[in-house]
Every structure is written in C-alpha cells, then in structure tokens.
Amino acid sequence: MIASIKAEWRKNRFRPAFLVSAGLIAGIVVLFYSAEWYQATHPGGPRESISILTLFPDQLVNNVMGAGFPLGAAMALVLGALITGSEYSWGTLKTVFTQRPGRLATLTGRVVVFQVWMGIITLIIFAVGAAYSVVIASAQGHAISWPAAVDIAKGAGAMWLVLAVNGSLGMVLGVLFRQSAAALGVGLIYVTVLQIIVVRFITSFNGGTYKWITNWFDGQNATALLQTFTSPVFGPSPPPAIGAQQAVLVLVGYLAVFLIASAALLRQRDVT
Amino acid sequence: MENTTVIETTELTKRYGNGVLAVDSVGMSVRRGEVYGFLGPNGAGKTTTLRMLVGLIRPTSGTATVAGHEPGDPAGLAKIGSLVEAPGFYPYLSGRENLKVVADYAGVSHKRVEEVLDIVELTSRAGRKFGTYSTGMKQRLGVAAALLKDPELLILDEPTSGLDPQGMAEMRKLIKDIGQGNRTVLLSSHLLTEVEQICDRVGVISGGKLVTQSTVQELLGEEGVLVKAEPADRAYELLAGMFGVSAVSRQDGSIRLKTDPAGSLEINSRLVAAGIGVSELRPFERSLEEVFFQLTGEKQGS
Numbered sequence: 001m002i003a004s005i006k007a008e009w010r011k012n013r014f015r016p017a018f019l020v021s022a023g024l025i026a027g028i029v030v031l032f033y034s035a036e037w038y039q040a041t042h043p044g045g046p047r048e049s050i051s052i053l054t055l056f057p058d059q060l061v062n063n064v065m066g067a068g069f070p071l072g073a074a075m076a077l078v079l080g081a082l083i084t085g086s087e088y089s090w091g092t093l094k095t096v097f098t099q100r101p102g103r104l105a106t107l108t109g110r111v112v113v114f115q116v117w118m119g120i121i122t123l124i125i126f127a128v129g130a131a132y133s134v135v136i137a138s139a140q141g142h143a144i145s146w147p148a149a150v151d152i153a154k155g156a157g158a159m160w161l162v163l164a165v166n167g168s169l170g171m172v173l174g175v176l177f178r179q180s181a182a183a184l185g186v187g188l189i190y191v192t193v194l195q196i197i198v199v200r201f202i203t204s205f206n207g208g209t210y211k212w213i214t215n216w217f218d219g220q221n222a223t224a225l226l227q228t229f230t231s232p233v234f235g236p237s238p239p240p241a242i243g244a245q246q247a248v249l250v251l252v253g254y255l256a257v258f259l260i261a262s263a264a265l266l267r268q269r270d271v272t
Numbered sequence: 273m274e275n276t277t278v279i280e281t282t283e284l285t286k287r288y289g290n291g292v293l294a295v296d297s298v299g300m301s302v303r304r305g306e307v308y309g310f311l312g313p314n315g316a317g318k319t320t321t322l323r324m325l326v327g328l329i330r331p332t333s334g335t336a337t338v339a340g341h342e343p344g345d346p347a348g349l350a351k352i353g354s355l356v357e358a359p360g361f362y363p364y365l366s367g368r369e370n371l372k373v374v375a376d377y378a379g380v381s382h383k384r385v386e387e388v389l390d391i392v393e394l395t396s397r398a399g400r401k402f403g404t405y406s407t408g409m410k411q412r413l414g415v416a417a418a419l420l421k422d423p424e425l426l427i428l429d430e431p432t433s434g435l436d437p438q439g440m441a442e443m444r445k446l447i448k449d450i451g452q453g454n455r456t457v458l459l460s461s462h463l464l465t466e467v468e469q470i471c472d473r474v475g476v477i478s479g480g481k482l483v484t485q486s487t488v489q490e491l492l493g494e495e496g497v498l499v500k501a502e503p504a505d506r507a508y509e510l511l512a513g514m515f516g517v518s519a520v521s522r523q524d525g526s527i528r529l530k531t532d533p534a535g536s537l538e539i540n541s542r543l544v545a546a547g548i549g550v551s552e553l554r555p556f557e558r559s560l561e562e563v564f565f566q567l568t569g570e571k572q573g574s
Binding site: 007015016090 | 323326327328329330344346349350352354356357358359360361362363364365369372373374376377378379417421
C-alpha cells in the first residue's frame with residue numbers, strides 16, 4: 001500500500017487539475033472577502049449590508065465556511081471524477097493494475113492521496129482567508145485576534161469532511177461510468193440541482209410529512225454542518241435542522257459507502 | 273533452455289455480457305526462455321486472451337497459470353512485464369516521470385528507470401511530456417515500462433502497431449535482444465513476417481479458438497520441390513506415379529512435391545526423359561502467410 005501511496009502522490013502532486021483547483025479556490029476566497037469588504041464599507045446597495053466585524057481574523061472559521069458548499073463540494077466532485085475517470089480514458093488503469101500491488105491496494109493509495117489533496121485545499125481556504133482577514137483588520141485599524149485553535153481545527157475538519165464526501169462521490173461516479181465526462185455531468189447535476197429539487201419536493205409533499213427523509217441527504221447534512229459555525233456578529237439565523245453530531249455521522253456514512261462502492265466496482269469489473 | 277512452462281491455460285474462455293464469445297476454450301502453453309508468437313487476425317481474441325493472462329479481465333470459465341500464479345495475483349505480477357494494446361501513461365508527465373510512477377507501483381528502484389530508458393534508446397527524450405510523444409516513442413516507453421521489473425515473462429501485444437517501417441525494424445530488433453537468455457516473451461501480432469522473424473514457437477488463434485500451436489518450423493512443414501513443366505497434366509501424372517498422389521499437389525500453375533530437394537536432379541532427368549519441358553524446378557518452403565491463411569480460413573489479399 002505504501003508503494004501505491006508513493007506512486008499516487010508522485011503522479012498527482014503536480015497534476016494540473018489539482019494545481020488549478022487550488023489556485024481557483026484561493027482566488028474565490030479572495031474574491032469573496034473583497035466583495036464582502038466592499039459591501040461592508042459601502043452600505044446602502046441593493047444587497048443586505050454586511051458587518052465588517054465578520055471579516056476580521058477572529059471570525060475566520062465562521063466566514064470561510066461559505067466556501068465549503070456547494071462551491072468547494074462541486075470542485076471536490078470534479079477532482080474526484082477526474083482522478084478515477086481519466087485513468088480509463090488515458091488507458092493508465094491497465095498499466096497500474098499490471099504492476100505489483102493489487103486493485104484494492106491501488107485504490108487505497110489513490111484515496112489516501114486524494115484526501116490529502118482535500119486537506120491541502122482546506123488549508124488553502126483557511127490560509128488565504130486568514131491572510132485576507134489580517135489585511136482587512138489592518139486596513140480598518142482593528143486589533144488582530146484569532147479564533148481558538150480547537151475551533152480552527154473543528155472548522156477545518158468539517159470543511160475537509162464536506163470536500164472528502166463530495167470528492168468520493170466523484171470518484172465512485174468516475175469508476176461507475178469509466179470516464180470523467182459523464183461522471184462530472186451527473187455528479188454536478190446531482191449536487192447543484194437534482195438534490196435541491198428532490199429535497200424541496202419531499203419537504204412540500206403531503207404537508208411536510210416526509211420532511212425527515214431530507215435529513216439524510218448528503219447536501220443537507222453538509223450545509224447544516226457548515227452552518228453550525230456562526231456567531232452573533234453574522235446576525236440572527238435559524239438553528240440548523242440537523243445537529244452537528246448527526247451531520248458528521250451521516251457524512252462519514254456517505255464517505256464509507258462511496259469508498260466501498262468504488263472498491264467493489266474496481267475489484268469486480270473487467271478492465272477493457 | 274529449461275523446459276518448464278511459464279504460461280499454461282486450460283479451456284480458457286471469455287464470453288462478454290453482450291453474448292460475444294471472444295475466447296473459446298483456449299489451451300496454450302508457453303515454455304520458459306522461448307519467444308512465443310501469438311498470431312491471429314484482428315478480432316481473433318488475442319488481446320482478450322492477453323488481458324486474461326495479466327488479470328485485467330476475468331475468464332468466464334477455464335483456468336490459467338502465469339509465472340506460477342493465478343492471473344492478477346500480485347506475486348505473479350511481480351514477475352511479469354506487459355504492454356497490452358496501446359501504452360497508457362499520464363500525458364502531463366514526462367516519459368521519465370511516468371516510468372518513476374510505474375516503478376513506485378512495482379516497488380522498483382528509480383535507478384532502473386534510467387537503465388530501461390537506455391535499453392529502449394529514449395534517454396534523450398525522456399524529459400519531454402508523454403502527451404507530445406510520437407507513436408514510436410510511446411511504444412518504446414511502453415516497452416520500457418514492461419522491462420522495469422526485469423521480468424521473467426514479458427507480454428507484448430502488437431508492439432509494432434502504428435510504427436513506420438524503420439520503427440518496426442527497430443522494435444523487432446529490440447524484442448529479439450530482450451528475448452535473449454532465460455526471459456520468456458509472449459508476443460501477440462497479426463504481422464506474419466514479424467512472428468516468423470522473431471519467434472521460436474507460435475500459437476494461431478482464429479475466431480477465439482487456438483487452431484494450432486507448434487514451432488515455426490513444424491508449422492511451415494517439410495521442405496519440398498516446386499516444378500513448372502509442360503504439358504502440366506503429363507508432368508503431374510508422372511510425378512504422382514513417382515512419389516504417390518498424396519505427395520503431389522497442383523497450385524497456381526505449378527506442381528508441389530513433398531520430397532527432399534536433394535532429389536531434384538533425378539526429377540528433372542525423369543521429366544526430360546519423358547519428353548516433358550521443365551521451365552522451373554527449385555526447392556520451396558511454405559510461407560507462414562500461406563499456413564496462416566490456411567489455418568484461419570482467411571483469404572489472401574483480402
């Protein structure tokens with residue numbers, strides 16, 4: 001398995017898709033902070049005003065969580081679909097499977113490296129957010145203070161889990177369709193459109209009798225988990241319908257199901 | 273040369289989900305140290321068989337033992353180098369980096385990467401991205417990857433496919449060189465001259481069935497004598513009388529005799545003495561092409 005991890009890291013450390021995604025997510029965090037800074041310092045526009053207090057370093061964890069879903073999740077899904085699907089289109093799966101490690105050891109190496117990359121992207125989101133919040137605090141003459149380390153760890157963990165689950169969904173779709181294009185299409189439609197429509201339908205069906213079912217959707221749990229990171233400076237917000245503990249358990253369940261499904265498909269199916 | 277078997281299949285069969293019977297009860301045996309040619313027309317089942325031998329696809333029925341293990345067993349894969357169909361590498365990595373990735377998977381030192389690049393004469397271009405490689409360079413990199421483990425069994429599927437004549441000649445020489453010594457090479461091809469030039473033994477597959485398996489010499493059969501004479505009917509009758517009907521056949525305006533070419537002088541004398549004009553009399557050997565078309569039922573020139 002160590003051999004697989006080494007090989008997977010060697011081929012993915014400079015992979016353009018990962019590097020571009022890392023740059024893109026950093027750019028989005030910068031854009032997000034810039035837009036909010038402008039809105040906070042130029043009130044009276046058509047949008048609801050934003051408190052400048054939300055942009056200072058002590059609110060870092062609560063503020064960057066907005067990047068996790070659906071944007072970060074969609075990006076993770078794309079990367080997951082690429083890391084498995086492109087192995088089929090490049091014909092590299094047969095090259096890899098005819099080396100020494102077995103199929104499951106190869107998949108394990110791929111999953112480890114992919115989840116490391118999700119961790120790197122999480123760190124980038126936090127690092128860029130932290131840097132920009134320091135810039136804003138300095139410009140506004142506000143004292144720089146940071147959230148507690150445990151809160152940063154919890155926030156980063158939650159962000160990583162959301163990215164990991166959606167990335168694993170991309171991975172299993174890449175294996176299922178044996179290509180990245182179909183996996184990307186289906187995955188993105190599910191995350192950004194289909195799931196939302198289904199949740200709305202179930203919520204409104206029969207006066208909301210079956211609303212409890214929506215608490216088991218991965219998107220609902222990801223959103224709820226990220227929404228638990230808030231503070232009074234963000235203004236009043238309704239409590240999440242799903243508690244953080246349940247959200248974590250459900251998301252871990254999804255992660256396990258996606259990885260087991262990937263392993264079963266890879267192990268059983270012919271490589272043609 | 274040890275006479276142990278490196279590949280042994282029994283009733284190996286693959287039927288795909290759509291009902292297509294790609295490989296039908298193939299029983300092949302490849303001996304240690306030989307270069308074995310796996311010959312067949314396109315779509316005959318060569319690649320499917322090779323995929324089963326390296327564990328990429330599972331047989332519907334039958335068994336196979338490859339390098340002492342079941343196909344796909346990591347212990348067996350450690351002894352096998354393979355290039356099945358087009359070489360598959362990462363287009364954004366250089367040739368050298370691609371080989372390092374494969375070496376990491378295989379648990380092979382990166383020092384070996386430079387050695388195999390040298391063997392396939394790709395060192396000077398190893399820093400270029402795989403996506404920019406020509407077909408010939410891709411094939412060479414594929415062979416280099418197959419050699420990384422210094423394997424006791426090398427499985428190459430149409431390694432000259434897509435190469436120009438010079439590239440084909442170079443690849444043949446390379447395969448001949450790496451097939452020296454105790455290494456076993458299983459070479460799949462539909463190019464008859466390639467197999468005839470390189471291989472010690474051949475297996476011919478057609479319609480998913482292994483129709484024959486023998487040495488190239490056995491397949492080509494005994495030497496004989498080709499005679500062109502006039503009148504041809506009288507020449508045929510005389511020669512049939514001399515050697516027996518079963519040893520004489522007519523083909524393309526000539527008569528072929530299954531006999532030792534050393535007796536050509538007497539054949540000529542007898543024909544001339546009978547008043548038959550001899551325009552051509554020479555030893556002949558069947559080409560692998562003829563044998564192949566006969567065995568597979570394919571038409572020459574089609």
